[in-house]
Amino acid sequence: xxxxxxxxxxxxxxxxxxxxxxxxxxxxxxxxxxxxxxxxxxxxxxxxxxxxxxxxxxxxxxxxxxxxxxxxxxxxxxxxxxxxxxxxxxxxxxxxxxxxxxxxxxxxxxxxxxxxxx
Amino acid sequence: xxxxxxxxxxxxxxxxxxxxxxxxxxxxxxxxxxxxxxxxxxxxxxxxxxxxxxxxxxxxxxxxxxxxxxxxxxxxxxxxxxxxxxxxxxxxxxxxxxxxxxxxxxxxxxxxxxxxxxxxxxxxxxxxxxxxxxxxxxxxxxxxxxxxxxxxxx
Numbered sequence: 536x537x538x539x540x541x542x543x544x545x546x547x548x549x550x551x552x553x554x555x556x557x558x559x560x561x562x563x564x565x566x567x568x569x570x571x572x573x574x575x576x577x578x579x580x581x582x583x584x585x586x587x588x589x590x591x592x593x594x595x596x597x598x599x600x601x602x603x604x605x606x607x608x609x610x611x612x613x614x615x616x617x618x619x620x621x622x623x624x625x626x627x628x629x630x631x632x633x634x635x636x637x638x639x640x641x642x643x644x645x646x647x648x649x650x651x652x653x
Numbered sequence: 654x655x656x657x658x659x660x661x662x663x664x665x666x667x668x669x670x671x672x673x674x675x676x677x678x679x680x681x682x683x684x685x686x687x688x689x690x691x692x693x694x695x696x697x698x699x700x701x702x703x704x705x706x707x708x709x710x711x712x713x714x715x716x717x718x719x720x721x722x723x724x725x726x727x728x729x730x731x732x733x734x735x736x737x738x739x740x741x742x743x744x745x746x747x748x749x750x751x752x753x754x755x756x757x758x759x760x761x762x763x764x765x766x767x768x769x770x771x772x773x774x775x776x777x778x779x780x781x782x783x784x785x786x787x788x789x790x791x792x793x794x795x796x797x798x799x800x801x802x803x804x805x806x807x
Binding site: 565639 | 675677680681684685686687688689690691692693694695696697698699700710711714715716717718719720721722723725726729730731732741742743744746747748749750751752753756757759760761762763764765768772776779780782783784785786787788790791792794795796797798799800803
């Protein structure tokens with residue numbers, strides 16, 4: 536259990552450092568950086584590297600936004616196994632739904648509860 | 654593209670001289686620690702779901718992400734996330750809480766314009782690009798992989 540926390544910290548931290556380098560060295564905006572990280576997550580899962588990383592680092596791989604790309608590809612491939620090519624579209628949000636649903640639901644609740652500052 | 658004029662070159666060197674150098678190393682260390690801490694919290698939540706709600710190591714990622722977004726709502730609503738973001742840069746933007754923060758802060762900010770046009774219309778203003786490029790790249794990657802498997806290449 537403890538090594539898992541350690542590797543989650545290290546791997547998650549390193550992904551954030553990579554994002555910071557894209558901010559500071561490549562001078563990308565946060566929007567560009569996050570989009571790029573999501574695309575990289577999708578590609579990494581496509582070549583089969585993201586799942587071993589998630590097994591190894593746990594939340595260190597599932598908490599950064601790269602996981603969003605990973606789960607999208609995952610859902611698409613899972614459904615494609617069952618239904619062939621059309622599964623790529625129907626399965627896209629199969630695994631990812633929790634993040635998007637949570638973001639929408641909690642954003643609305645947040646807008647009901649909190650008032651904008653300044 | 655033609656060559657730059659003398660004035661442009663002069664301006665460029667002037668610009669470089671006065672540009673504030675970003676403390677890259679310091680920023681990276683901050684991003685590493687804060688980003689790592691978010692992942693430790695995520696790992697704790699993952700174990701919570703594994704032990705109390707019968708999720709497996711593979712499936713616990715989903716409720717973890719949802720819970721992190723919930724935490725992000727509270728931190729954003731009370732104005733704490735902004736401060737973390739100023740300190741940690743990518744350390745707070747890259748974890749999924751940053752995605753949540755982008756959606757939630759846009760929703761709160763635009764509520765004065767009404768719930769339909771304001772909150773509904775602007776919720777994905779910042780996070781929309783992440784969803785667009787995530788979905789499109791996932792579509793391309795999955796399509797290529799499915800076709801390659803179908804044709805027996807892999």
